[in-house]
Amino acid sequence: MRFAHETLPQRVCFASGEAASTLRAEVERLGARRVMVIAAAAEAELAQQVTADLPVALRWSEVVMHVPVEVAERARAAAAVHEVDCLVSVGGGSTTGLAKAIALTADVPIVAVPTTYAGSEATSVWGLTERARKTTGVDARVLPRSVVYDATLTVSLPVPMSVASGLNALAHCVDAMWGPRVDPIDRALAGEGIHALATGLPAVMADPAGLPGRERTLYGTYLSAVAFSSAGSGLHHKICHVLGGRYDLPHAQTHAVVLPYVLAFNAPCAPEADRRIAAAFGARSAIEGLQRLRHDVDAPKALRDYGLEESDVDDAVQAVLDVVPAGNPRPVTAGSLQHLLRSAWRGTDPSTMTDGKEDRR
Numbered sequence: 001m002r003f004a005h006e007t008l009p010q011r012v013c014f015a016s017g018e019a020a021s022t023l024r025a026e027v028e029r030l031g032a033r034r035v036m037v038i039a040a041a042a043e044a045e046l047a048q049q050v051t052a053d054l055p056v057a058l059r060w061s062e063v064v065m066h067v068p069v070e071v072a073e074r075a076r077a078a079a080a081v082h083e084v085d086c087l088v089s090v091g092g093g094s095t096t097g098l099a100k101a102i103a104l105t106a107d108v109p110i111v112a113v114p115t116t117y118a119g120s121e122a123t124s125v126w127g128l129t130e131r132a133r134k135t136t137g138v139d140a141r142v143l144p145r146s147v148v149y150d151a152t153l154t155v156s157l158p159v160p161m162s163v164a165s166g167l168n169a170l171a172h173c174v175d176a177m178w179g180p181r182v183d184p185i186d187r188a189l190a191g192e193g194i195h196a197l198a199t200g201l202p203a204v205m206a207d208p209a210g211l212p213g214r215e216r217t218l219y220g221t222y223l224s225a226v227a228f229s230s231a232g233s234g235l236h237h238k239i240c241h242v243l244g245g246r247y248d249l250p251h252a253q254t255h256a257v258v259l260p261y262v263l264a265f266n267a268p269c270a271p272e273a274d275r276r277i278a279a280a281f282g283a284r285s286a287i288e289g290l291q292r293l294r295h296d297v298d299a300p301k302a303l304r305d306y307g308l309e310e311s312d313v314d315d316a317v318q319a320v321l322d323v324v325p326a327g328n329p330r331p332v333t334a335g336s337l338q339h340l341l342r343s344a345w346r347g348t349d350p351s352t353m354t355d356g357k358e359d360r361r
C-alpha cells in the first residue's frame with residue numbers, strides 16, 4: 001500500500017446546547033480581542049445568542065450565496081478598517097464561505113459555528129463568484145481553526161432545507177470516492193459519513209425538533225467534508241459549481257438533484273466505490289441505496305424546479321466540459337454530459353443512464 005494522506009489541523013467540538021461557552025473558549029484559545037461576527041440577517045438572533053460573551057469589534061450581515069467577489073471585497077475592507085483579529089461565522093455554507101474569502105487575503109483565523117449541513121467549516125476549499133464564473137481553490141489559511149457543532153442551532157432549519165443540505169454533505173462523500181486525490185482514508189471517512197447521513201436524515205424527517213437525528217447528521221457532515229477536502233472536487237462538484245456560479249442555482253438543492261445522475265453515470269465504471277457506497281447504505285448497489293434514501297426524505301427532484309431553463313443545458317454542457325476532472329472513472333463526452341444534465345433537468349429516473357459498458361476502462 002502506498003499513499004500520503006494529509007490530516008488538516010483543526011479543533012472540532014461537538015457541543016449540543018453549549019455553543020456559547022464552547023465558542024468563547026475557542027476564541028480565548030486564539031487570544032483574540034477584536035472579533036468580526038459574520039451572520040446573515042436571518043441568523044442574527046442565533047448569532048446573538050452564541051456570541052454575546054465575545055469581544056466583538058464588528059458584526060457583518062451581508063452574506064450572499066456563492067460569495068460574489070464584490071461582497072467579499074466589502075467585507076474585507078470592513079475587516080481591515082476595524083482591525084479584526086478573528087472571524088466568527090455563524091450560519092450556513094454561504095456565511096462560512098464569506099469568512100473564508102476574508103481569511104484568504106487577511107490571514108486571520110476563523111472559528112466556525114455551522115447551522116446547516118454544507119460542511120464548508122471542515123474544508124480548506126474556498127469559492128468566489130465573479131461575472132457568473134465560480135472559482136474554487138484550496139488554501140490552508142481558509143480552514144477554520146476551530147469548529148463548534150451545536151445541533152440545537154440546526155433545529156430551526158426547515159425540513160426541506162435540512163434534506164437538501166444533508167444531501168449536499170452526502171454528495172461530498174460520494175464524490176470523494178473518486179475525487180482526484182482520493183486515498184483509502186478518505187474512502188473510509190466517506191463510507192462512515194454516508195452511513196451517518198443515511199440514518200440521520202430520516203430521523204430529522206421523523207422528528208425535526210429532536211436532537212439525535214440532527215446530531216447524527218452533523219457528525220456525517222463533518223466526516224463528509226474532511227473526505228471531500230482531502231479527495232478534491234470530482235465530476236459531481238464540478239457540475240454543481242458550474243450550475244451554481246453560472247445560473248445562480250441554490251447550492252444544496254442543486255447538489256441534491258444532480259447526485260443520483262452522477263452516481264448512476266460513474267458507478268458502473270467505479271466498482272470499488274459502488275461496493276463501498278452500497279455497503280454504507282446497506283443496499284445491493286450504490287444507486288439503489290441513494291434512491292431509497294431520496295425517496296424516504298422526499299429529496300429535490302429536478303433542476304427545472306430550481307431555476308435552470310432547458311435552453312441553459314447546452315451552454316452548461318460546454319462549461320462543464322472545460323472543468324471535467326482528470327481521472328474521472330468514466331470518460332465524459334459532450335453527448336453523455338448532455339444526457340446527464342437533460343435527465344437531471346427533467347428529473348427522470350437516473351437508472352435510464354447507460355450502464356457504461358462501452359466506456360469501461
Ligand SMILES: NC(=O)c1ccc[n+]([C@@H]2O[C@H](COP(=O)([O-])OP(=O)(O)OC[C@H]3O[C@@H](n4cnc5c(N)ncnc54)[C@H](O)[C@@H]3O)[C@@H](O)[C@H]2O)c1
Nearest residue numbers: 042066092093094115116118120123125153156157251252
Ligand atoms: N468551501 C466548501 O467546502 C463548501 C462546502 C459546501 C458548501 N459551500 C458553499 O456554501 C454555500 C451554500 O451553503 P448552504 O447550502 O448552507 O446555504 P446557505 O448558507 O445560503 O443557507 C441556506 C438558507 O438557510 C438559512 N439558514 C441557515 N441556517 C439556518 C438555521 N439554522 N435555521 C433556519 N434557517 C437557516 C439561510 O439563511 C439561508 O436562507 C454555497 O456558496 C457553497 O458553495 C462551500
Ligand SMILES: O=C(O)CCC(=O)CC(=O)O
Nearest residue numbers: 097125126127136237240
Ligand atoms: O466554497 C465553494 O463554493 C467551493 C466548494 C464547494 O462549494 C463545495 C460544494 O460544492 O459543496
